[in-house]
Amino acid sequence: MELKPANTQQIILEAAEKIFIDKGYSETKTVEIAKEAGVNHAMLHYYFRTKENLFNKVFENKANFFLGTFKDVFQADLPFFEKIKTIVEAHFDRIGANPKVPVFVFREIIANKAKRDFILQKIVPAGRPVIRELEQMVDAEVKKGTIAPVTPLDLLLNIASLNVLSYAMAQVYFDFDKGLTPEINAFLAQRKRNNVEVILKSLKVERE
Amino acid sequence: MELKPANTQQIILEAAEKIFIDKGYSETKTVEIAKEAGVNHAMLHYYFRTKENLFNKVFENKANFFLGTFKDVFQADLPFFEKIKTIVEAHFDRIGANPKVPVFVFREIIANKAKRDFILQKIVPAGRPVIRELEQMVDAEVKKGTIAPVTPLDLLLNIASLNVLSYAMAQVYFDFDKGLTPEINAFLAQRKRNNVEVILKSLKVERE
DNA sequence: AATTAGTTTAACAATCCTGTTAATTCCCGG
DNA sequence: CCGGGAATTAACAGGATTGTTAAACTAATT
Numbered sequence: 001m002e003l004k005p006a007n008t009q010q011i012i013l014e015a016a017e018k019i020f021i022d023k024g025y026s027e028t029k030t031v032e033i034a035k036e037a038g039v040n041h042a043m044l045h046y047y048f049r050t051k052e053n054l055f056n057k058v059f060e061n062k063a064n065f066f067l068g069t070f071k072d073v074f075q076a077d078l079p080f081f082e083k084i085k086t087i088v089e090a091h092f093d094r095i096g097a098n099p100k101v102p103v104f105v106f107r108e109i110i111a112n113k114a115k116r117d118f119i120l121q122k123i124v125p126a127g128r129p130v131i132r133e134l135e136q137m138v139d140a141e142v143k144k145g146t147i148a149p150v151t152p153l154d155l156l157l158n159i160a161s162l163n164v165l166s167y168a169m170a171q172v173y174f175d176f177d178k179g180l181t182p183e184i185n186a187f188l189a190q191r192k193r194n195n196v197e198v199i200l201k202s203l204k205v206e207r208e
Numbered sequence: 209m210e211l212k213p214a215n216t217q218q219i220i221l222e223a224a225e226k227i228f229i230d231k232g233y234s235e236t237k238t239v240e241i242a243k244e245a246g247v248n249h250a251m252l253h254y255y256f257r258t259k260e261n262l263f264n265k266v267f268e269n270k271a272n273f274f275l276g277t278f279k280d281v282f283q284a285d286l287p288f289f290e291k292i293k294t295i296v297e298a299h300f301d302r303i304g305a306n307p308k309v310p311v312f313v314f315r316e317i318i319a320n321k322a323k324r325d326f327i328l329q330k331i332v333p334a335g336r337p338v339i340r341e342l343e344q345m346v347d348a349e350v351k352k353g354t355i356a357p358v359t360p361l362d363l364l365l366n367i368a369s370l371n372v373l374s375y376a377m378a379q380v381y382f383d384f385d386k387g388l389t390p391e392i393n394a395f396l397a398q399r400k401r402n403n404v405e406v407i408l409k410s411l412k413v414e415r416e
Numbered sequence: 417a418a419t420t421a422g423t424t425t426a427a428c429a430a431t432c433c434t435g436t437t438a439a440t441t442c443c444c445g446g
Numbered sequence: 447c448c449g450g451g452a453a454t455t456a457a458c459a460g461g462a463t464t465g466t467t468a469a470a471c472t473a474a475t476t
Contacts, residue, residue: 008423008424022319023319024232024234024235024315024319025235026232026234026235027233027234027319029462029463029464030463030464030465031462031463031464039424040424040425040426041464041465042424042425042426042465042466042467043423043424043425044464044465045464045465045466046423046424049465050464050465051463051464051465100318103311103314103315103318104315104318106311106315106376106379106380107232107311107312107314107315109379109380110230110308110311110312110376110379110380111230111231111232111235113383113385116379116380116383119380120380120381124381150402154398154399154402157373157374157377157399157402158370158402158406160373160377161369161370161372161373161374161377162366162369162370164369164373165365165368165369165372165373166365166369168314168318169365169368169369171314171317171318171324172314172317172318172324172327172328173328173332175321175324177321190362191362191365194358194362194365194366197410198366198406198410201409201410201412201414202405202406202409202410204409204412206409216453216454237432237433237434238433238434238435239432239433239434247454248454248455248456249434249435250435250436250437250454250455250456251453251454251455252434252435253434253435253436254453254454257435258434258435259433259434259435417476418475418476419474419475419476420473420474420475420476421472421473421474421475422471422472422473422474423470423471423472423473424469424470424471424472425468425469425470425471426467426468426469426470427466427467427468427469428465428466428467428468429464429465429466429467430463430464430465430466431462431463431464431465432461432462432463432464433460433461433462433463434459434460434461434462435458435459435460435461436457436458436459436460437456437457437458437459438455438456438457438458439454439455439456439457440453440454440455440456441452441453441454441455442451442452442453442454443450443451443452443453444449444450444451444452445448445449445450446447446448446449
């Protein structure tokens with residue numbers, strides 16, 4: 001992916017990202033970040049002044065990543081159910097690219113009220129358009145009677161819940177740090193299939 | 209609930225529980241636990257020797273609680289779909305009694321491999337019977353053709369995912385520490401209804 | 417080559433945190 | 447009431463950790 005560790009600042013940021021996400025804020029020592037980055041630890045102060053500053057940069061990036069996992073998947077021009085399927089799968093895969101991030105974000109928010117406010121003020125508003133877009137899609141179908149009436153928020157939360165916890169559970173059952181073994185891949189593939197199916201079924205109209 | 213803060217050891221344990229779950233292992237300072245418990249911080253060492261020792265006691269309790277949320281809900285003698293509904297709701301409510309615990313458990317496991325092994329060895333085997341009991345219930349219905357074929361593991365993970373993330377999300381959106389406002393209760397009630405419905409629908413037989 | 421701004425280094429100060437210990441108080445059985 | 451073990455306190459040692467700074471180095475410009 002990123003092939004230019006050109007400047008020290010970027011190197012530090014990437015090292016910090018890795019370690020913060022692995023260990024959380026206070027289990028992470030600035031010296032360790034410096035070591036991982038291969039620079040003198042005074043450099044962290046030179047570029048970022050404080051540990052918290054550096055952390056906030058990382059956290060903002062990652063929180064945006066996690067909460068933005070929905071934004072990019074509405075483009076395709078497909079039939080409704082195909083589109084939903086695509087959204088669920090794309091979301092699943094995006095979490096797969098950073099499987100530790102969601103739990104990291106939740107944990108840090110719950111542990112630290114200041115960060116919760118930060119999220120609410122800066123990031124949730126950005127999610128508004130996603131809801132609205134989904135709302136239009138869903139409402140149109142509901143009106144046609146092709147799907148059951150659901151709120152877009154519930155639908156969104158259902159997708160996020162199934163996908164996020166699939167990876168969280170995988171990290172409890174398996175040792176994720178040693179790469180994706182066939183066993184892990186099988187588990188994830190099964191969950192992916194299951195999640196799509198559950199979401200699609202949740203939209204089906206009930207008949208008696 | 210617990211009306212006997214009789215001995216110091218118990219007081220310390222309860223204080224530790226509260227703070228560890230709020231802040232995680234390393235953000236928690238032993239002095240703070242002592243202050244919360246209203247005792248000299250040397251008492252922690254007197255009763256528990258080390259911080260890690262104390263943490264492990266708390267963690268084991270809470271991890272067992274979380275993973276045991278399924279065990280107690282299979283008793284009722286009801287029709288299948290009613291039973292599933294009861295299970296989902298009971299699980300939801302048990303998480304509600306300790307809403308921060310699931311994310312706490314995930315985070316600490318992911319941050320600390322040693323704890324993951326601990327979980328796998330001591331706690332997952334205890335979950336085996338739950339799977340088996342569910343398996344019997346499900347298989348019987350599948351054979352009758354009254355529900356779609358699903359693996360009990362998937363069903364279990366689906367329930368856990370929806371319920372756990374409902375509370376995790378609630379803690380991102382709302383300030384949970386100031387008690388349950390009507391707003392929070394409304395959100396949770398809606399999620400509870402939704403989760404039951406999604407799970408039940410996931411079991412419905414597909415028709416064309 | 418000299419100047420300068422930007423970067424890096426090494427050493428250190430200050431604080432914080434865990435664990436320890438020796439002395440003191442508490443409480444109960446005799 | 448007294449002796450002794452358990453519980454508690456105050457004080458501190460040792461280590462880790464973050465942040466700071468002054469000096470040294472680098473590279474581009476003149």
